[in-house]
Amino acid sequence: MKTSFTAIAGLLLLSIGVAAQKFPVDTIYKAGAIDNRVNIVILGDGFTEEELPKFLNESKKFADFFLSYSPYNRYRNYFNIFSISTPSKESGITNPGTAFDAYPDQPVETKETYFGSSFGNYIHRLVTISRYTTLSNLMAMNFPSYDLIVVLVNSPWYGGSGGSFAVHTLHEQANKIGVHEIGHTLTHLNDEYWAGSGYGWEAPNMTSNNNTATIKWKNWLNTSHIGVFRHGDGDASNWFKPTTTNCLMEVLHKEFCNVCREATVERILELVDPVEKFTPDNEEAVVMKENGASFSVELLAPNPNSLMVEWSLGGKPLDAKTQQVDIPFSALYTRITDLTASVFDSTFTSRQDDRKVRRTKTITWKLERKDIPLNFHVVADRDTVCAGESTILTAQGCLGTLNWSTGEHTEVIKVTPALSADYTVDCYERRTDNVHPAAIRIVVNALPTVSASNTGPYFKGAQIELKAKSSDSYDWIGPDNFKSALQNPVIKNADTVNQGTYTVTTKNKAGCMASASTQVFVDPLPVVDNDLHSSVQVFPNPTKGSIFVKVKPAGSSDFILYDVAGREILRKTFIQTTEISLNKLESGIYVYSLSNGKNETSGKLLLE
Amino acid sequence: MLRRSTILLLILCFQLVHCRQARSYVRAQELPNYDKGVANHILFLDFQITQDKEKGAVKAELINAIAGNGKMKDHGQGSIYPDQIKVVHYFSDRRTPVEMFYEHPLLRTAEVFSQDGNLSKSTQTALKGTLSIRFQEDQAREKIELYSVTPDRGAVKIYSLLVKK
Numbered sequence: 227m228k229t230s231f232t233a234i235a236g237l238l239l240l241s242i243g244v245a246a247q248k249f250p251v252d253t254i255y256k257a258g259a260i261d262n263r264v265n266i267v268i269l270g271d272g273f274t275e276e277e278l279p280k281f282l283n284e285s286k287k288f289a290d291f292f293l294s295y296s297p298y299n300r301y302r303n304y305f306n307i308f309s310i311s312t313p314s315k316e317s318g319i320t321n322p323g324t325a326f327d328a329y330p331d332q333p334v335e336t337k338e339t340y341f342g343s344s345f346g347n348y349i350h351r352l353v354t355i356s357r358y359t360t361l362s363n364l365m366a367m368n369f370p371s372y373d374l375i376v377v378l379v380n381s382p383w384y385g386g387s388g389g390s391f392a393v394h395t396l397h398e399q400a401n402k403i404g405v406h407e408i409g410h411t412l413t414h415l416n417d418e419y420w421a422g423s424g425y426g427w428e429a430p431n432m433t434s435n436n437n438t439a440t441i442k443w444k445n446w447l448n449t450s451h452i453g454v455f456r457h458g459d460g461d462a463s464n465w466f467k468p469t470t471t472n473c474l475m476e477v478l479h480k481e482f483c484n485v486c487r488e489a490t491v492e493r494i495l496e497l498v499d500p501v502e503k504f505t506p507d508n509e510e511a512v513v514m515k516e517n518g519a520s521f522s523v524e525l526l527a528p529n530p531n532s533l534m535v536e537w538s539l540g541g542k543p544l545d546a547k548t549q550q551v552d553i554p555f556s557a558l559y560t561r562i563t564d565l566t567a568s569v570f571d572s573t574f575t576s577r578q579d580d581r582k583v584r585r586t587k588t589i590t591w592k593l594e595r596k597d598i599p600l601n602f603h604v605v606a607d608r609d610t611v612c613a614g615e616s617t618i619l620t621a622q623g624c625l626g627t628l629n630w631s632t633g634e635h636t637e638v639i640k641v642t643p644a645l646s647a648d649y650t651v652d653c654y655e656r657r658t659d660n661v662h663p664a665a666i667r668i669v670v671n672a673l674p675t676v677s678a679s680n681t682g683p684y685f686k687g688a689q690i691e692l693k694a695k696s697s698d699s700y701d702w703i704g705p706d707n708f709k710s711a712l713q714n715p716v717i718k719n720a721d722t723v724n725q726g727t728y729t730v731t732t733k734n735k736a737g738c739m740a741s742a743s744t745q746v747f748v749d750p751l752p753v754v755d756n757d758l759h760s761s762v763q764v765f766p767n768p769t770k771g772s773i774f775v776k777v778k779p780a781g782s783s784d785f786i787l788y789d790v791a792g793r794e795i796l797r798k799t800f801i802q803t804t805e806i807s808l809n810k811l812e813s814g815i816y817v818y819s820l821s822n823g824k825n826e827t828s829g830k831l832l833l834e
Numbered sequence: 835m836l837r838r839s840t841i842l843l844l845i846l847c848f849q850l851v852h853c854r855q856a857r858s859y860v861r862a863q864e865l866p867n868y869d870k871g872v873a874n875h876i877l878f879l880d881f882q883i884t885q886d887k888e889k890g891a892v893k894a895e896l897i898n899a900i901a902g903n904g905k906m907k908d909h910g911q912g913s914i915y916p917d918q919i920k921v922v923h924y925f926s927d928r929r930t931p932v933e934m935f936y937e938h939p940l941l942r943t944a945e946v947f948s949q950d951g952n953l954s955k956s957t958q959t960a961l962k963g964t965l966s967i968r969f970q971e972d973q974a975r976e977k978i979e980l981y982s983v984t985p986d987r988g989a990v991k992i993y994s995l996l997v998k999k
């Protein structure tokens with residue numbers, strides 16, 4: 227009964243908890259579309275209706291501070307900043323006055339405010355909100371797509387906190403708290419002060435690797451205070467940071483270090499695409515007219531502008547580095563030619579090794595010359611394969627949508643036919659409503675049948691005989707650098723070094739290969755001790771269940787049975803004659819050794 | 835709409851003698867502020883996380899759910915302190931479940947900023963806290979599970995929420 231009740235109570239709360247309403251969302255800076263900018267929303271607590279202009283003014287002050295902070299200042303137009311005005315019943319926020327470090331001149335008071343902010347009970351300057359549900363409702367109704375939240379608290383006294391969003395007062399030092407917190411929430415930077423056991427983890431500005439050749443920030447070593455700094459003793463000694471007392475992530479009165487700046491810029495460029503728009507559209511081929519055509523990319527330039535544009539036509543680079551190129555009709559020689567614009571932000575704030583590969587955006591247009599016949603066809607990387615292998619098929623010259631017989635629609639597909647097969651592809655041109663078919667046959671050659679065996683197990687000094695099934699060529703490899711191209715190679719005078727796995731790879735006339743392996747066992751026992759061998763009988767051999775052992779010399783004899791892997795299976799001590807039951811053993815080949823005094827002999831035993 | 839269905843459920847529950855099988859669920863389209871006229875929605879859920887005593891069993895309860903319009907960017911996941919709430923999203927279309935990690939509301943860490951510019955971390959233990967999560971609506975999402983993750987107890991499931999169509 228209890229569970230159901232909590233569920234219902236929860237649902238009831240859902241319906242009555244929606245006291246949130248629409249509030250004015252004020253634009254402080256709008257640089258572009260919400261989905262291609264980082265959107266910061268500034269909220270206020272402890273501002274009464276009459277004080278909302280003050281809140282707007284404070285929001286603008288924080289926005290200006292943030293956008294002039296390096297490296298955000300270079301990417302100002304990559305951010306939108308908004309504020310939402312939520313009036314509180316009372317001005318200011320609660321001060322419990324209970325903390326040991328409470329400011330003696332600050333009045334102790336309780337205030338009814340929108341987010342229920344308060345100075346700390348135990349640590350005074352720790353200012354936090356308490357109405358999380360109110361915050362969720364406000365954001366859902368007014369700005370669900372936010373990226374970052376900063377809460378400005380209407381108090382002149384120093385204080386603030388971080389977590390999933392930043393909270394800080396209007397004290398002039400407090401705006402750095404917001405910037406530090408955005409370092410955590412936006413860029414996932416770690417603190418560069420040692421925050422305690424449990425706070426060590428891999429982050430752009432923290433690592434357990436102190437090898438200067440491979441450390442994350444290796445490209446910044448020995449520039450403006452960047453090095454490899456151990457966090458401290460104990461747990462802290464396992465973690466390293468890029469600088470010491472020289473970064474906002476460690477102390478508030480410093481700016482971000484170069485490593486944190488790099489991570490910040492990389493993060494901004496992950497969220498915001500520097501290519502805002504391009505023309506013409508590239509969903510369909512661009513039909514070229516006699517007087518050529520213009521192509522352009524609209525870029526979101528940082529300041530200073532570090533964007534680089536490169537153009538190429540038919541795979542050959544063009545001289546143009548501008549946002550627009552004019553392609554003359556005469557530059558095209560085939561029915562379809564690809565035109566590509568590559569955009570890369572070469573900002574020196576990042577030195578990451580793979581930045582160019584990772585961050586280059588390319589836009590490709592297909593340029594069509596109608597006066598050249600269409601040559602739609604399929605090519606294969608390899609049109610003959612062995613069973614189990616793959617090949618790549620590419621449909622070339624299509625100006626519409628592709629429909630492969632495999633159900634795929636991409637230009638390039640990978641196929642792994644089991645048997646020889648025909649692959650067909652239709653090119654559908656929406657513009658003309660024509661369907662052009664193309665096809666290719668992929669021949670699949672069977673693999674050779676292969677098997678490997680040997681006549682062992684063997685004793686030291688015996689001859690190892692390896693056997694493979696008949697094929698067109700053989701390539702044996704095995705222990706002790708064994709190599710042979712024979713079908714059935716032989717190793718004379720076997721020793722323990724010859725024990726192990728032998729693999730034969732056979733190749734048929736079509737060039738297809740297959741492999742098989744066999745295990746060879748070489749027992750270290752001597753093959754024969756003539757003195758004893760002639761006076762020992764082990765029978766029947768092969769046996770179906772039990773054996774008799776007879777030894778001519780008097781005195782005690784030891785019989786030991788091994789499996790082919792050399793593991794001792796059983797042992798019996800007897801005088802002259804005994805019967806040994808093998809009923810519990812699995813059928814197969816075994817090896818026995820028999821000793822009497824100083825004499826020893828051994829032999830194979832087959833259990834059927 | 836929601837209020838009527840809630841009351842209906844309540845009446846239904848009182849009428850039945852055995853209603854302990856009632857399970858918690860949300861239906862996105864019935865959430866407050868859900869705008870059927872737009873294509874993309876973001877869902878906001880608030881859970882109250884409680885503990886009757888220190889080291890006691892952690893419990894969760896859905897206390898608020900609301901929808902908003904639009905799309906969210908993928909903000910990735912930074913590392914967090916070992917005490918966490920793990921939220922697992924299950925989908926009906928063979929996608930592997932997606933795990934998201936949040937700061938444990940009963941063990942919040944707040945950064946303390948001293949006026950001399952020095953920083954430190956303060957761990958605030960509590961018996962009651964709020965976990966707020968936000969995610970893009972996805973037609974294939976069918977269940978959300980909450981786990982309390984602590985180094986000494988590992989991951990303990992504390993809530994299961996069905997997401998109905």
Ligand SMILES: [Zn+2]
Pocket residue numbers: 418431468473474475482483484485486
């Ligand atoms: Zn740093």
